[in-house]
Amino acid sequence: MNLVEVVEGRTRLIVPQEEKLTKKNPVFYNPEMELSRDISIAVARILKPREFCDLLAGSGARGVRVAKEADIPTTMNDLNPGAVELMRKNCRLNGVECRITRLDANQLLANERFEFIDIDPFGPPGRFIDSALHSLKNKGILAVTATDTSALCGTYPKACRRKYDSVPLRTDYYNELGLRILIGFVARNALRHEFGIQPLFSHCTRHYFRTYLRVVRGGHRVNDTLKNLNFIQHCFSCLWRDYRGINELSQKCHCGGRLETAGPLWSGEFADKEFCHSLEEELMNSEFNRGSDAVKLSSLIGPEQNIVLPYYNIHKIFKKMRKPATPMPDIMRHLAEKGFDAERTHFSGLGLRTNAKISEIIEII
Ligand SMILES: C[S@@+](CC[C@H](N)C(=O)[O-])C[C@H]1O[C@@H](n2cnc3c(N)ncnc32)[C@H](O)[C@@H]1O
Structure with a gap:
């Protein structure tokens, strides 16, 4: 494996030169995800969890940065021995001590409890969500990436039904529906664990969706979560759209056109306005390479929450x-x-x- 050194934030990282995974290059590092990692560091600095679990850590780019730049005790896990070796190197290079495990992600989550779990898989996160909710402490944070945007955005509707148990729709706001389907999926799983969810920050950037959710036990949060799980109805003739509960669905638009339905999905705010404000401040004072892009993102996402109906x-x-x-x-x-x-x-x-x-x-x- 040919390795190169890159710098993200204040962290030096040894990573594979090639992005494509092959037998000779078995460890994954995607420079395009630097923005997502920058935001994770800012989120960790604001929330200061007692421990951070980088569940699918790859080269350790996110976990090592959290340990070094947010000073949070970090566990990094990956099944791939090559990844574990690289994580060790990156810890040494930065003078940080992280706990490194080489377990199946679900096995780690079955036996331990964490306050912050980051799930950054290849493609859909579905098979890790249940174990993560089992492992999370009350008021803990679940950060989830999904890169299978073609399923979530309605290019492959069957894939979306299979992976997210939800029907997508190829509207002009398909990417917003994709993000809402992802959050809705996590929310429905959280309810089975008696958790309600509170989205702190979520975004859609190029080829991926990312959401940071607080999970909270208690009737109030659970009821709120239930209220925000709905369907959307859309008329392709007049462009009318609105959220509907399952008992309120209709076939015909007031214009006479046919109403199409997508969901279930999250119909509430996909970020917390106050949190966006803190994030923006944290990012503005940061030394991140992608800091200005991240500031732009959070400055748009905060005010967006005033209107939950899709754009x-x-x-x-x-x-x-x-x-x-x-x-x-x-x-x-x-x-x-x-x-x-x-x-x-x-x-x-x-x-x-x-x-x-x-x-x-x-x-x-
Ligand atoms: C997209 S990469 C992670 C990238 C990393 N978070 C970053 O920011 O560079 C996904 C990783 O998950 C690991 N992985 C896949 N399935 C796993 C499983 N069941 N248990 C543990 N690790 C797994 C792969 O080896 C791979 O390194």
Whole structure:
């Protein structure tokens, strides 16, 4: 395996030169995930858990950084012996002592309890979620990555049903539905463990989704979680959409078009506004290579939570109206003048979040 040294944050890392996994190159390191790791370090610094478990640690890029840059006792685990060797090297290189295990992830979680568990798998996280919830302490944090975006976003609907027990829909806001299906899946699993969930921060970046959730025992949080598990109905004729409970689903839109349904999914806030604010401050004062991208992300995601209904793609609306597009700031100003909320979204540069109905947006345009 050819190795190179890279620097992320304040941490030096020895990683495989090749990104592609082969027999000769058996350990995984993806430089594109640096942004995700930068955010993890900031989250760990804010929350200061007593212990951090990097469940599928690979070269140890995330775990070593948490130990060094957030000063949190860290366990790193990976079944791959090559990965374990690299984790050891990276600990030595940075002068940090982490606990390193080479167990099947579910076996580690079956026998130990953690306050923060990070799940960063190849593809879907499904097969680790139940054990992670079994292992997590009350008020603990579960961080989950999913890279199988084509399943979650509706390109392969059967794969989504199989892996997430949910029906996706290829709408113009498909990536938001993907993230909501992922959170909904974790929430439904959490309920079986008598946990409710509180999303602290979630984002969709290029080829992956990532969510940080606090799991909390108690009737109040459990009931809140249940309330936020719903379906979405969408009309491809008039672009109307809304969340619906299972008993409120209908077949026909008020425009006469047919309503399509996706879900179950998470219909609540996918981040906590106050937490986004703390995250932004932490990221602004950081030494991260991808710090400014991360700040941009959290500064968009906080205000997005004012409107839980999925975003509108404004080009879709103009196309439907057969009109040339007006700049987004003008539309947002007109909506605000009429008393509606209007926000941008991190999901798309063409995305508009508003509490105005599609008919009201069209009228305003
Ligand atoms: C996407 S990589 C992790 C990347 C790493 N978190 C990072 O930031 O660089 C997934 C890792 O999970 C490990 N893995 C897959 N299945 C496992 C299992 N059942 N138990 C433990 N490790 C496993 C693989 O060896 C691989 O290193």
